[in-house]
Amino acid sequence: MKAEDEKYCVECGKLINIKAEVCPYCGVRQPIFYANQPFQQQNNTFQDDRWLPALLFCFFLGPFGAHRFYLGQIGTAVIQLLTLGGCGIWYLIDLIMIIVGKYKDADGNYIKSPVNNN
Template sequence: MDQSPQFQMQYCRVCGKQMHQSAQYCPGCGAVQTPVSNTDKRILPAMLLCFFFGFLGVHRFYVGKVGTGILQLLTIGGFGIWALIDFIMIIAGAFTDKEGNKLTLWT
């Protein structure tokens, strides 16, 4: 079976029907398909690190973004604004790791 991106399939987590991996809803039962996290980083540690040490960029080091972590360290979290934006993005579920994978799991 060809596993190129256009042919990659997955199974519905509710009814088990086979569907394309990019499907957001199951064509069989209509259940919302939550994405599988491709990262081992979690939201809760990133959020706590950002809340307590955001001005030092520690949360960016945690997710592997060393370059921007150093920039936050040198600019005191972008004078607090950058750290605040990161904190909001972490809570909203829009924060990503160094490979661009969203942090989707809390613990």
Template sequence: MYCRNCGNDVSEKAVMCVACGTPPKAGDKYCDNCKAETTSNAEICMKCGVSLRGGRGIQGEGKDWLTTLLLCFFLGFLGVHRFYTGHTAIGVVQLLTLGGCGIWTLVDFIIIIVGNFKDAKGNLLVKR
């Protein structure tokens, strides 16, 4: 596949592009299947037709954004939003530390609001 940030040819299992140092799937400039240039909001590659979202071609797998936000707001100190999104280990830690005395929960809450929170599979939360 090709690095989505710089278009460099990287191995299928690469976690970091040797040319630019970012995870190959982190960028949005190039198709990771055929190296065609894409626009940042393109859903599929115009050239080869593969999905450019999620890396596996499966849509709609992300957890619900609003549900996660509400869980974090009301039950975040118990790590419930982490359990919901599949981060079980972190959820347990937050449960035991009461959300890192609330600070961790607050940080998570902000990340959810700005839309950067990912579930355990690496999918962004879905705003329906």
């Protein structure tokens, strides 16, 4: 049972002191906005909803950087547009990274398939 001076770790879910900045069990830094909320798995539906459009943009319009424009990476999208996807190599690397779920958007969040959400 959680006391008034305790909170749940956002990573492992164990009870820790409400003033703890780092969980003593798993070592994960605790965001302030989770201080009084019960433990729950983070829902990445926003990121998952962008996976299929990003994949299709990359597959059909990858040499023009459409997937990078879509995900907010404007600077590299313009460079990719001017180089036609780095002569096709940069575009293929992006396509593979999107498929395996290792591609990040402008905010640093992974764009993952809703099926493979590991």
